[in-house]
Amino acid sequence: MRGGRASRRWTLLIAAFCALPAAAQVAGQWRDSAHIWRAVCGHCHGAGVARPLFGTPLPPQAIIAITRNGLNGMPAFVTAQLSDHELERLAQWLREQPAGAQERD
Amino acid sequence: MTQFVALPPGLSAAEFERALGELRGLLGTDRVVAVADRLRPYQKMMIPAPDEAHVPSGVVMAESVTEVQGILAICNRYRIPLWPTSTGRNFGYGTSSPATRGQLILDLRRMNRILEVDAELGTALVEPGVTYQQLHDYLSERDIPLWLDFPGPGPIVSPLGNTLERGGGNTPYGDHFAHACGMEVVLADGRVLRTGMGSIPNTTSWQVFKYGYGPYLDGIFTQSNFGVVTKLGLWLMPAPPGHRTVLVQFDAEAQLPAAVDTMRRLQLQRVITNVGVMATAVMALSTFKTRAELYDGPGPVPQPVIDAAARDSGIATWNMTFTLYGTPAQIAPNLAIVTEAFEAVGGRVNPDFHDGSQVNELSLASFGILNWVGGGGLAWFAPVSPARGSDAARQAKLARRILGAHGFDYLAAPTLNGRDLHHLIALVYNRNDADEKQRANRCFEQLVHEFAQHGYGLYRVGIDYMDKLAGIYGSVNRDVNRAIKQALDPNGILAPGKSGIHP
Numbered sequence: 001m002r003g004g005r006a007s008r009r010w011t012l013l014i015a016a017f018c019a020l021p022a023a024a025q026v027a028g029q030w031r032d033s034a035h036i037w038r039a040v041c042g043h044c045h046g047a048g049v050a051r052p053l054f055g056t057p058l059p060p061q062a063i064i065a066i067t068r069n070g071l072n073g074m075p076a077f078v079t080a081q082l083s084d085h086e087l088e089r090l091a092q093w094l095r096e097q098p099a100g101a102q103e104r105d
Numbered sequence: 106m107t108q109f110v111a112l113p114p115g116l117s118a119a120e121f122e123r124a125l126g127e128l129r130g131l132l133g134t135d136r137v138v139a140v141a142d143r144l145r146p147y148q149k150m151m152i153p154a155p156d157e158a159h160v161p162s163g164v165v166m167a168e169s170v171t172e173v174q175g176i177l178a179i180c181n182r183y184r185i186p187l188w189p190t191s192t193g194r195n196f197g198y199g200t201s202s203p204a205t206r207g208q209l210i211l212d213l214r215r216m217n218r219i220l221e222v223d224a225e226l227g228t229a230l231v232e233p234g235v236t237y238q239q240l241h242d243y244l245s246e247r248d249i250p251l252w253l254d255f256p257g258p259g260p261i262v263s264p265l266g267n268t269l270e271r272g273g274g275n276t277p278y279g280d281h282f283a284h285a286c287g288m289e290v291v292l293a294d295g296r297v298l299r300t301g302m303g304s305i306p307n308t309t310s311w312q313v314f315k316y317g318y319g320p321y322l323d324g325i326f327t328q329s330n331f332g333v334v335t336k337l338g339l340w341l342m343p344a345p346p347g348h349r350t351v352l353v354q355f356d357a358e359a360q361l362p363a364a365v366d367t368m369r370r371l372q373l374q375r376v377i378t379n380v381g382v383m384a385t386a387v388m389a390l391s392t393f394k395t396r397a398e399l400y401d402g403p404g405p406v407p408q409p410v411i412d413a414a415a416r417d418s419g420i421a422t423w424n425m426t427f428t429l430y431g432t433p434a435q436i437a438p439n440l441a442i443v444t445e446a447f448e449a450v451g452g453r454v455n456p457d458f459h460d461g462s463q464v465n466e467l468s469l470a471s472f473g474i475l476n477w478v479g480g481g482g483l484a485w486f487a488p489v490s491p492a493r494g495s496d497a498a499r500q501a502k503l504a505r506r507i508l509g510a511h512g513f514d515y516l517a518a519p520t521l522n523g524r525d526l527h528h529l530i531a532l533v534y535n536r537n538d539a540d541e542k543q544r545a546n547r548c549f550e551q552l553v554h555e556f557a558q559h560g561y562g563l564y565r566v567g568i569d570y571m572d573k574l575a576g577i578y579g580s581v582n583r584d585v586n587r588a589i590k591q592a593l594d595p596n597g598i599l600a601p602g603k604s605g606i607h608p
């Protein structure tokens with residue numbers, strides 16, 4: 001990038017906003033599984049568009065494989081968006097949620 | 106040596122391996138992907154295109170403009186074609202897949218900073234990986250009273266990616282490119298262009314005035330392959346003091362022209378300021394019913410079956426929605442005007458409808474249409490038409506006939522926006538059934554062809570039809586695009602085939 005003053009302005013702005021990661025939503029930036037659920041999965045699986053997943057009996061490996069590669073209308077979620085570790089934790093978290101609980105408001 | 110799933114055209118495996126080594130030197134090993142199981146998620150498509158024609162050779166992920174420049178330098182040196190994506194969720198148009206086999210996907214989802222939001226002016230500056238959900242959360246966490254306008258898959262897609270496709274949503278800011286202001290573009294040779302007022306050092310006005318000085322360039326970086334867009338300015342709508350979403354229903358197919366003409370008039374008079382979405386009965390049904398629940402025979406669901414199911418659920422033949430925004434004192438007279446106008450042409454007016462997409466509520470409810478037949482197949486067929494009743498009726502008849510002849514239902518949501526109408530049709534099919542996929546492909550082909558014969562072109566198309574659609578738009582149009590391409594990207598490394606533009 002050229003233009004000293006312009007790039008200084010950018011540096012300042014960026015520095016200001018780095019302190020406030022605005023609910024960033026890619027691998028390594030998710031707060032926890034509940035955050036992933038609220039921002040992504042719950043829009044379908046907690047809203048009657050796709051099957052409910054709280055308390056699912058699906059084995060974690062199945063949840064992981066389907067999330068990674070997609071299935072039918074469900075999109076695939078790449079590692080850059082959800083790391084292997086985040087996905088494993090999410091699969092476990094889904095199994096631990098009380099079945100039939102209010103999934104998304 | 107790695108077993109590659111596809112190679113960039115003209116490169117040997119050894120040369121590609123060497124290039125990947127350089128890319129790993131730049132980005133680290135995690136952000137360079139070429140192994141089959143890590144590439145598979147990038148290959149999932151909805152359109153009825155042959156998968157093998159669109160296999161990427163790999164994926165690289167940039168986290169900064171400097172890294173984008175470094176990637177471009179390496180790709181120029183090795184002549185590796187690079188397919189940029191923001192969140193890579195171009196569903197029904199090719200998702201993440203490149204137009205031609207062997208391109209390296211440039212995944213920009215990790216460049217996801219919201220760089221600036223000006224609450225007073227209603228502007229934002231975002232990077233490619235920012236999603237509408239992220240921006241929505243940002244605004245609500247800070248109580249900034251600005252609304253977003255988003256496409257159906259809003260929570261998981263990118264304002265920048267969608268705007269580059271000239272996509273749309275359902276509020277008064279529904280034409281996304283019309284509400285974008287200022288881009289940062291990395292050109293193929295690594296130079297960084299800031300469009301409009303952004304070219305001035307220390308600019309104060311990049312996100313408020315689009316045109317700057319001289320030719321207005323932003324358009325050439327949409328639906329094109331002339332640069333990698335790394336920042337985009339957005340205009341955001343001030344949250345209105347109130348709103349009221351109206352549903353107008355028409356029971357007879359013959360009422361379509363009058364409905365469209367009335368809507369256009371009210372939009373041109375600015376009584377209605379957002380798009381008017383007109384869902385067919387099947388489109389409305391598909392959001393909560395499956396086809397199998399209604400009918401298990403071959404071919405499209407028979408009209409009497411649809412009519413009966415629609416009646417049971419309070420759905421009409423045509424279901425039009427729009428929203429009146431403003432204070433109660435503004436909404437009341439406008440509601441009276443629209444009620445009188447639509448009732449005069451036989452519409453049933455329900456002034457207490459709810460559609461989250463018109464009032465800043467993110468959801469993925471529109472994914473319900475993928476449950477209609479199941480099997481994950483969807484191709485958007487999106488012809489443009491004048492917002493005139495006679496054209497709308499002609500298109501509806503044509504689409505219904507062609508879809509029906511291939512055994513598909515008419516899932517449509519013609520979207521009126523003043524003078525033009527985007528006749529959005531979801532060709533949904535079972536992608537797990539090879540015959541049905543072929544049938545969907547042939548159907549799409551016939552739709553494109555026959556609509557063109559009637560003088561109707563698409564506003565956007567999937568990766569497998571880009572060349573054909575560019576052909577319909579004619580040779581001079583193509584020559585001009587190729588001349589720009591050659592000037593800006595002489596090695597032809599950026600997204601060859603995008604919009605039918607080749608080096």
Ligand SMILES: Cc1cc2nc3c(=O)[nH]c(=O)nc-3n(C[C@H](O)[C@H](O)[C@H](O)COP(=O)(O)OP(=O)(O)OC[C@H]3O[C@@H](n4cnc5c(N)ncnc54)[C@H](O)[C@@H]3O)c2cc1C
Nearest residue numbers: 191192193194195196256257262263266267272273333334
């Ligand atoms: C059920 C359903 C409903 C939908 N509803 C809508 C709707 O209402 N409106 C609508 O517009 N679409 C809709 N879509 C289509 C699509 O999913 C969206 O348009 C989506 O926003 C596009 O994906 P994206 O934002 O991830 O963009 P991307 O996939 O990241 O980008 C789209 C294309 O733009 C180019 N590109 C992207 N980023 C860059 C860059 N930084 N530099 C240069 N070129 C780039 C590439 O060619 C890329 O293929 C719908 C799809 C489905 C399945």
